[in-house]
Amino acid sequence: MVVLTALPVLVLWYYYFTHRKKGRTLFFLSLALFSLGYMYYLFLTEVRPSGDVVHVQVAVVTVGVILTLAALVHTKREPGIVRPNQASVHSTVTYYGPLPDRDPAFNGGRQDVTMTVSNRAGSSEQAGVELKESSQRNWCPVCRVVRPPRAGHCRICGVCVLRLDHHCVWINSCVGQANHRSFLLTLVFFLLTSVYGISLVLQSVCPKQHLFTALFYCPGVYNQYSTALCFTCAWYSSIVTGGLLHLLVVQVINVSYNMTEREARAALRDKTARSAYCGLVVDTGVYSRGFRGNWAEFMTMGEKMNLPSPAPTDLVAFMGVSTQEQRESE
Numbered sequence: 001m002v003v004l005t006a007l008p009v010l011v012l013w014y015y016y017f018t019h020r021k022k023g024r025t026l027f028f029l030s031l032a033l034f035s036l037g038y039m040y041y042l043f044l045t046e047v048r049p050s051g052d053v054v055h056v057q058v059a060v061v062t063v064g065v066i067l068t069l070a071a072l073v074h075t076k077r078e079p080g081i082v083r084p085n086q087a088s089v090h091s092t093v094t095y096y097g098p099l100p101d102r103d104p105a106f107n108g109g110r111q112d113v114t115m116t117v118s119n120r121a122g123s124s125e126q127a128g129v130e131l132k133e134s135s136q137r138n139w140c141p142v143c144r145v146v147r148p149p150r151a152g153h154c155r156i157c158g159v160c161v162l163r164l165d166h167h168c169v170w171i172n173s174c175v176g177q178a179n180h181r182s183f184l185l186t187l188v189f190f191l192l193t194s195v196y197g198i199s200l201v202l203q204s205v206c207p208k209q210h211l212f213t214a215l216f217y218c219p220g221v222y223n224q225y226s227t228a229l230c231f232t233c234a235w236y237s238s239i240v241t242g243g244l245l246h247l248l249v250v251q252v253i254n255v256s257y258n259m260t261e262r263e264a265r266a267a268l269r270d271k272t273a274r275s276a277y278c279g280l281v282v283d284t285g286v287y288s289r290g291f292r293g294n295w296a297e298f299m300t301m302g303e304k305m306n307l308p309s310p311a312p313t314d315l316v317a318f319m320g321v322s323t324q325e326q327r328e329s330e
């Protein structure tokens with residue numbers, strides 16, 4: 001109990017300590033890792049000795065924690081930073097020409113990247129001018145790169161990221177084209193482990209109650225230090241799990257409509273999207289290729305990062321198309 005009472009004070013002090021310099025912070029990541037480690041430690045030292053859980057159940061929780069950490073490490077590796085010589089990587093993912101910053105995307109003009117080849121017949125002079133205009137619009141003065149469509153600059157990390165979804169404070173990293181899939185996998189592993197772990201703890205401290213009511217009504221749970229501690233931690237974990245479950249639902253909906261969180265927010269702000277269920281579903285229809293197509297693209301976009309870049313002429317042609325298209329829509 002002393003630990004639980006002292007924890008908020010300790011956390012506030014730690015937050016103040018780590019937040020004296022702005023920008024990236026390890027605060028939330030360390031808090032998440034500490035919480036995960038502490039919950040697992042409690043599970044091993046308080047719940048397991050009670051004899052209510054069998055070895056297989058302990059093993060399942062352990063595997064769950066390991067898989068969560070492994071997916072987290074993978075997510076932390078690389079979000080897909082835009083490098084100066086990689087500006088053409090964008091053509092490996094579905095881009096219909098519209099560009100995210102001014103969101104002309106929402107005018108609805110679709111143009112598949114594969115169309116660029118047939119449009120290369122235009123005069124090279126015109127293409128040059130268009131490339132210049134396009135470059136200026138997508139030029140990131142901080143990173144000194146021309147951003148491909150759907151890429152965005154993260155002010156916290158100070159880099160441009162391909163198909164930027166959002167900056168996640170909990171992992172202290174951006175979520176982009178290269179790590180979005182493993183980010184979702186981390187969430188899924190954590191939620192499965194957490195829900196299973198909470199149910200085991202509740203079964204142990206409230207054996208007479210039904211699992212779904214035990215969290216709200218568990219008579220006598222505070223009579224013993226051990227059960228009180230486990231019950232309080234089950235509540236703490238449930239709140240975190242609820243928050244992350246909401247995040248997962250939003251992410252799954254976004255992927256189903258081929259939207260990034262960044263595009264969804266911009267579309268809501270500019271009122272250029274169809275939204276339903278209090279903004280839970282945001283759809284501009286610009287990048288969507290249907291439910292299955294969107295998921296297929298999502299599952300493979302990380303691997304497409306490693307493909308060799310197309311010739312620069314393709315990039316010129318592509319940019320020409322996107323500029324031309326935008327003019328048409330204006």
Ligand SMILES: [Zn+2]
Pocket residue numbers: 140141142143144152153154158159160
């Ligand atoms: Zn940038």
Ligand SMILES: [Zn+2]
Pocket residue numbers: 154155156157158166167168173174175
């Ligand atoms: Zn970031």
